Amino acid sequence: MDSNLNNLKDYEFNFSEVIEYAKKHKVSIVGIQLPEGLRRMQNVLAERVKCELGCEVIISTEPCVGACDIADEEFLNLGADILLHFGHSKIPCLSKTSLPVFYIECRSNMDVENVVNDSLNKFVNGEKVGILTTVQHVHKVNEISNILSKGKLTPIVSKGDCRIAYPAQVLGCNFSTAREEIKNGADSFLFVGSGYFHPLGVAISTKRKVIVADPYSNEVKEIDGVNNEIVNKIMRQRFGAIAKAKDAKSFAILVGTKKGQSRLGCALELKRMIEKHSFQVFLYSVGRIEPEYLRYYNEDAIVSTLCPRVAIDDFSRFNKPILTPIELQILLEEKDWNEFAFDEII
Ligand code: SF4
Numbered sequence: 001m002d003s004n005l006n007n008l009k010d011y012e013f014n015f016s017e018v019i020e021y022a023k024k025h026k027v028s029i030v031g032i033q034l035p036e037g038l039r040r041m042q043n044v045l046a047e048r049v050k051c052e053l054g055c056e057v058i059i060s061t062e063p064c065v066g067a068c069d070i071a072d073e074e075f076l077n078l079g080a081d082i083l084l085h086f087g088h089s090k091i092p093c094l095s096k097t098s099l100p101v102f103y104i105e106c107r108s109n110m111d112v113e114n115v116v117n118d119s120l121n122k123f124v125n126g127e128k129v130g131i132l133t134t135v136q137h138v139h140k141v142n143e144i145s146n147i148l149s150k151g152k153l154t155p156i157v158s159k160g161d162c163r164i165a166y167p168a169q170v171l172g173c174n175f176s177t178a179r180e181e182i183k184n185g186a187d188s189f190l191f192v193g194s195g196y197f198h199p200l201g202v203a204i205s206t207k208r209k210v211i212v213a214d215p216y217s218n219e220v221k222e223i224d225g226v227n228n229e230i231v232n233k234i235m236r237q238r239f240g241a242i243a244k245a246k247d248a249k250s251f252a253i254l255v256g257t258k259k260g261q262s263r264l265g266c267a268l269e270l271k272r273m274i275e276k277h278s279f280q281v282f283l284y285s286v287g288r289i290e291p292e293y294l295r296y297y298n299e300d301a302i303v304s305t306l307c308p309r310v311a312i313d314d315f316s317r318f319n320k321p322i323l324t325p326i327e328l329q330i331l332l333e334e335k336d337w338n339e340f341a342f343d344e345i346i
Contacts, residue, residue: 012107013086019052021102022082027053031075031083033060038087038106049084063288065307066171068260068345072097089135089169093162094260108136110215112192116144119190119213119220120151128154130181131168132202133192137215138166144192156186161346163260170198173308173345178202196230197309199223201342203231237315238340242331244321248300250280251328256306257287263305263345270303270325277332291317303328308343 022030030049034042046057058078060071067088075083076098083101090103123129131144141157148155159167160176170177170191175198178189188209191199194217199210203223210223223230251274255267267283274281282299289310294302302322304310311322324343329335 012109013104015048018049018084018102018104022049022053022055022084025082025100027055027081029056029058029078029080031058031060031071031078031080033062033064033071033075033083033085035064035066035087045084045086055081066260067091067094067103068173068307069258070094070097070101070260072099072101072259075099089138089165091163091171091260092165097259105135107139108215110137112137112140112144112213112215113147115213115215115218115220116147116190116192117151118218119211120148120153122211122220122222123151123153123188123190125152126154128156128185128187130156130158130178130184130186130189131192132170132178132181132189132198132210133168134171134198135166135169137192138169140192141166141168144190148190154185156181156184158184163345170202172197172201173343175202175205175342175344176346178206178208182206182208196223197313200230200234201344203228204234205341205344234312235340238312238327239337241311241315241321241323242327245301245323245331248279248321248331250299250301251282252297252299252302253281253283254286254289254302254304254306255283257285258306261306261345266325267305270305270328273329273332273334289314291319294318294320308345311343 032046042059046059050057067090070085072083083099084104085101086104087106089105129148131141145155145157157167158177158180160174160180163174164177189202190211190213192213194214199212200223203210212221253267253270255264256262271281289306302320304322305325308324311324315322326341326343330337
């Protein structure tokens with residue numbers, strides 16, 4: 001890691017690869033896109049790119065939530081030659097971009113050994129454990145696997161669908177890796193990382209036990225996919241959203257304009273379903289949904305086909321019920337409540 005970048009001491013990335021890539025493209029303008037967590041480094045990074053390449057650098061101010069949210073069009077319009085996208089792995093099925101994009105993943109150098117060792121007693125001897133993590137820790141998957149094997153467990157590592165770049169990786173909108181690991185024999189899961197959204201989604205979708213080993217807090221927690229305080233809290237919240245939409249006679253369906261959140265096919269199917277039930281429905285395009293935008297919506301309930309996290313993480317910011325596609329199906333009795341799962345983009 002470069003010494004000038006030591007404010008990023010918890011992360012590792014290979015800056016010489018970035019420069020090599022940029023040089024190949026003979027750049028005069030380079031765009032930089034970063035998630036909020038790396039914003040504090042934007043000037044150091046821009047300065048380094050500018051000095052190494054002798055080019056102009058433009059930093060995107062728009063919030064960047066994932067690799068689903070590539071600012072290629074924005075920078076093409078500005079005349080940039082390439083875009084450097086920091087903090088996320090590429091979503092392989094979104095490889096077609098309007099200008100060359102280089103993904104700088106920023107791997108975490110947090111030690112996982114202690115917390116994974118601490119998690120071993122949550123499993124029984126011989127248990128087949130699917131390993132799951134986020135891109136920040138995918139380079140530690142072999143190490144995690146070895147620790148599980150030494151602990152007399154059978155590690156299972158699989159790769160999910162075309163939104164997933166690495167074996168064992170999960171996204172907040174895609175748990176296909178967990179399903180693959182079940183196909184390959186996993187009885188339960190070990191999620192290495194921080195935050196609850198990913199392991200919760202896996203637990204609810206697979207109805208299996210997920211042990212969370214958080215290398216930042218060194219805490220080990222269990223999420224039981226069937227009966228768990230956090231799972232129950234989320235289920236109550238989602239049930240509340242569906243109940244609030246019970247008397248809705250009109251619906252707004254949001255269609256994402258961000259490349260990796262765009263599900264027009266799904267939105268059209270939902271529209272037809274709503275029409276079949278003789279309710280009014282309009283489609284709205286949107287890049288990022290903010291509560292103030294809803295002021296102009298006259299509909300009683302909103303159905304979001306954008307990032308699945310919007311309805312779940314941000315529900316309290318909106319005064320109208322926001323449902324995911326599967327929740328709309330439950331509301332219209334096209335699906336049973338037992339079929340509830342976190343929305344996924346697959
Ligand atoms: S759609 Fe949401 S969960 Fe999926 S990659 Fe984008 S920000 Fe992450």
